[in-house]
Amino acid sequence: MSESRNKPPVSVTPGQWSFTRWRTVGQLEALEVYHPLFQATVFLQGAHLSHFSPRDQNNWLWLSELAKFQPGRAIRGGVPVCWPWFGDPAKNPPEIRKRTLSPCAHGFARTAVWHFEDVRESAHEVEISLSLKANEDFAEQWDGHALALITFSFSVRGCQIALTTTNLSRQPLAFSQALHTYLPTTDISRTRLLGLGNSQYVDTLKNWDYFSQEGPIYIDGEIDRIYESGEPLTMVTPTGKCKLTAVGSDSTVVWNPGPEKAKRLSDFPDNAWQKMLCVETANAAADYRVLNEGQSHTMGVFIGRA
Numbered sequence: 001m002s003e004s005r006n007k008p009p010v011s012v013t014p015g016q017w018s019f020t021r022w023r024t025v026g027q028l029e030a031l032e033v034y035h036p037l038f039q040a041t042v043f044l045q046g047a048h049l050s051h052f053s054p055r056d057q058n059n060w061l062w063l064s065e066l067a068k069f070q071p072g073r074a075i076r077g078g079v080p081v082c083w084p085w086f087g088d089p090a091k092n093p094p095e096i097r098k099r100t101l102s103p104c105a106h107g108f109a110r111t112a113v114w115h116f117e118d119v120r121e122s123a124h125e126v127e128i129s130l131s132l133k134a135n136e137d138f139a140e141q142w143d144g145h146a147l148a149l150i151t152f153s154f155s156v157r158g159c160q161i162a163l164t165t166t167n168l169s170r171q172p173l174a175f176s177q178a179l180h181t182y183l184p185t186t187d188i189s190r191t192r193l194l195g196l197g198n199s200q201y202v203d204t205l206k207n208w209d210y211f212s213q214e215g216p217i218y219i220d221g222e223i224d225r226i227y228e229s230g231e232p233l234t235m236v237t238p239t240g241k242c243k244l245t246a247v248g249s250d251s252t253v254v255w256n257p258g259p260e261k262a263k264r265l266s267d268f269p270d271n272a273w274q275k276m277l278c279v280e281t282a283n284a285a286a287d288y289r290v291l292n293e294g295q296s297h298t299m300g301v302f303i304g305r306a
C-alpha cells in the first residue's frame with residue numbers, strides 16, 4: 001500500500017484522537033487505527049474494512065496483493081459491504097428486482113463514499129461509525145430511500161461490525177445484503193468450515209437448486225452457496241480457528257472462486273483461491289428483509305478467534 005499521511009476531511013481536527021488517524025492509501029481515504037492492543041484500517045469508500053489484527057499478529061482478513069485502491073473500484077479482500085442488494089440483481093426476489101436499476105452485482109454501497117460519523121476511543125476499544133444515505137444521488141441505480149449506518153468496534157478480542165438499515169421512504173423497502181468477509185488460510189485443501197451441518201443451501205453453481213449440508217464444508221474447487229442459517233461458525237485452518245458470530249442474519253454465503261474463476265476475477269492472483277474463503281454474513285435469497293416506513297434492521301458479525 002502506498003501512503004501519504006494525515007489528510008483529514010475539513011470536519012475533523014487533526015490530532016483529536018489518540019489511536020486513529022487519516023491516511024491516504026492509493027487514491028482512497030482511510031481511517032487507520034493503531035491502538036496499543038490492535039490495528040485496523042477502514043476506507044470511507046465502501047465503508048470497507050481491509051485490516052484487523054491484534055498488535056503483532058497478521059491480518060485476520062484476507063486482502064489481495066493485487067487489490068487496487070481507486071475511486072469507484074471495489075477493493076478485493078477485507079470486508080466489502082454488499083447493500084442494498086446482494087449478488088446479481090436479476091437473481092433477487094421481485095420486490096428487490098423492481099427497485100434495482102443497475103445490473104451491477106452486490107449493490108452500490110461498496111463503491112460509494114460513505115460519510116464519516118464518529119470515532120470513539122478507550123483504553124480497550126475503538127469504534128468507528130460511517131453512514132450512507134441512499135437518496136436521489138443514487139436514483140440511476142436504485143429506486144429507494146434508505147440510510148445505512150455501520151459501526152466497527154475493535155478490541156483485542158476481535159472485531160464487531162454492525163450494519164443498520166433504516167427505511168426513509170413511505171413505501172415498504174425490500175433489500176438484501178452481506179458483509180462479504182474474506183478470511184485467510186494457509187491451505188484451502190486443509191481448511192474446513194463448521195456450523196452449517198444440517199442446514200439447507202441454494203447451490204448457485206447447480207441451477208440454484210436446494211441441497212442439504214451434512215457435516216463440515218471442505219473446499220476442493222469453486223463453491224458458491226447461500227446457506228439458510230445464521231448459526232455461529234468456525235473456520236479451521238492449518239494455523240488456527242476463526243469464529244464468526246452473526247446477528248440479524250439467517251443466511252450465510254460461502255464462496256471460493258476455485259482455479260478457473262480465479263483467472264477471470266479482477267485484482268485476484270490466479271492461485272489465491274488456495275489462500276482464502278469468503279464466509280458472508282447475509283440477508284440473502286429467501287432471507288431478504290422488508291422494512292416499513294421508519295423501521296430499522298441491524299445485521300452484524302463478530303469476528304473472533306477460538
Ligand SMILES: O=P(O)(O)OC[C@H]1O[C@@H](O)[C@H](O)[C@@H](O)[C@@H]1O
Binds near residue numbers: 253
Ligand atoms: O467479483 P465480485 O463482484 O466481488 O463478487 C465475488 C463473488 O461474491 C460472492 O458473494 C458471490 O456469491 C459470487 O458469485 C461472486 O463471484
